[in-house]
Amino acid sequence: MTIFEDASAISGDIAELRHAIHREPEIGYQLPKTQEKVLAALDGLGLEISLGRRLTSVTAVLRGGRPGPVVLLRGDMDALPVTEATGLPFASEIDGVMHACGHDLHTAMLAGAARLLSERQRDLPGSVIFMFQPAEEGGGGARLMIEEGVLAAAGEPPAAAYALHVFSHLLGHGVFAARPGPALAAADVLYVTVRGRGGHASAPHHSADPIPAACEMVTALQSLVTRRFDVFDPVVITVGSFHAGTVSNVIPDAATFEATARSFSPQSRSRLRDETLRLVRNIAQAHGLVAEAEYAEGYPVTVNDAAEAGFAGSTMADLFGADRVVTPAQPLTGAEDFSYVLSQVPGAFIMLGASPAGADSQVAPSNHSAAALFDDAVLADGATVYAELALRRLTAST
Numbered sequence: 001m002t003i004f005e006d007a008s009a010i011s012g013d014i015a016e017l018r019h020a021i022h023r024e025p026e027i028g029y030q031l032p033k034t035q036e037k038v039l040a041a042l043d044g045l046g047l048e049i050s051l052g053r054r055l056t057s058v059t060a061v062l063r064g065g066r067p068g069p070v071v072l073l074r075g076d077m078d079a080l081p082v083t084e085a086t087g088l089p090f091a092s093e094i095d096g097v098m099h100a101c102g103h104d105l106h107t108a109m110l111a112g113a114a115r116l117l118s119e120r121q122r123d124l125p126g127s128v129i130f131m132f133q134p135a136e137e138g139g140g141g142a143r144l145m146i147e148e149g150v151l152a153a154a155g156e157p158p159a160a161a162y163a164l165h166v167f168s169h170l171l172g173h174g175v176f177a178a179r180p181g182p183a184l185a186a187a188d189v190l191y192v193t194v195r196g197r198g199g200h201a202s203a204p205h206h207s208a209d210p211i212p213a214a215c216e217m218v219t220a221l222q223s224l225v226t227r228r229f230d231v232f233d234p235v236v237i238t239v240g241s242f243h244a245g246t247v248s249n250v251i252p253d254a255a256t257f258e259a260t261a262r263s264f265s266p267q268s269r270s271r272l273r274d275e276t277l278r279l280v281r282n283i284a285q286a287h288g289l290v291a292e293a294e295y296a297e298g299y300p301v302t303v304n305d306a307a308e309a310g311f312a313g314s315t316m317a318d319l320f321g322a323d324r325v326v327t328p329a330q331p332l333t334g335a336e337d338f339s340y341v342l343s344q345v346p347g348a349f350i351m352l353g354a355s356p357a358g359a360d361s362q363v364a365p366s367n368h369s370a371a372a373l374f375d376d377a378v379l380a381d382g383a384t385v386y387a388e389l390a391l392r393r394l395t396a397s398t
């Protein structure tokens with residue numbers, strides 16, 4: 001039996017695990033019920049299991065019967081603060097929490113892959129680390145797992161690492177994508193408080209009004225994007241929050257705003273930091289005000305190793321046909337904490353279109369939407385890809 005045939009045979013179990021996780025979604029670092037379900041699914045597979053200390057991660061190592069390198073497979077497990085509106089029979093039973101990014105599928109597919117590979121343990125040339133990760137949606141759970149030793153779990157550093165992510169839009173049903181180089185953006189936040197001196201709105205010359213200066217900063221940040229950055233190494237700045245004042249006849253003491261700052265190379269990222277801080281501070285100074293500005297680094301750029309992305313692409317084409325594999329021309333402007341793994345281990349972040357068959361993926365509700373739909377039909381394919389990537393990568397190295 002091939003791995004795909006085995007995966008198809010257990011696809012009912014994989015779907016059942018996915019539904020159970022979907023019904024009881026959890027957010028952040030502490031996902032005790034999800035962890036419990038994962039441990040139950042891995043029970044009896046002969047894996048070396050260790051649990052996170054600061055987060056409810058599960059690290060499971062399968063030691064092959066033959067010597068060889070180590071491959072890491074990542075599945076994230078956390079949900080989002082979204083009230084589900086899909087009407088699915090297995091919809092969330094927890095108010096205000098939903099698996100709207102499809103991490104329930106990742107967890108179930110990775111557990112399925114662990115089962116598929118454990119059945120081949122005797123002939124496996126090397127070891128596989130299964131990384132079940134909380135807190136992808138903003139908490140940097142991957143970085144914490146690295147700090148707690150996930151990359152050393154099998155005794156030697158992984159030779160390659162792969163993550164799979166489903167999409168309810170963008171990609172057609174069952175279509176895989178992996179691009180060499182940058183796959184996702186770095187996502188940082190610029191926090192600015194412009195301090196002035198409040199007073200009566202009828203006599204602004206007696207005050208130091210922070211609002212016009214803050215507005216000028218917002219406009220200047222947009223000009224900065226086009227005048228200071230290479231159009232072929234783009235950046236995005238969006239001021240998503242702006243607050244100042246209370247009423248029309250009072251000049252406030254301060255104005256505050258926050259901007260997301262996205263970039264696709266370490267060079268443009270560090271320039272984005274330096275140039276945005278310089279811009280807002282100097283505009284404030286030009287107006288006789290002070291800007292307190294902080295540039296908080298979020299997830300770094302997710303960079304796929306060219307060889308590993310190529311290997312993943314050819315593996316998926318071999319398994320499912322070349323018409324089900326695409327190489328996106330551009331990265332996505334979202335961000336992923338698998339970037340922390342890929343900054344230490346060559347590997348690939350692989351995308352899988354999971355919109356229902358027949359749906360138009362270009363207009364389907366996107367990931368993070370309360371109406372996002374992810375089709376069970378991709379579960380066996382995803383579990384197969386996880387398992388085949390590990391098996392073929394280990395075999396190729398020995």
Ligand SMILES: [Zn+2]
Nearest residue numbers: 101137367368
């Ligand atoms: Zn997400």
Ligand SMILES: [Zn+2]
Nearest residue numbers: 101103136165
């Ligand atoms: Zn996600």
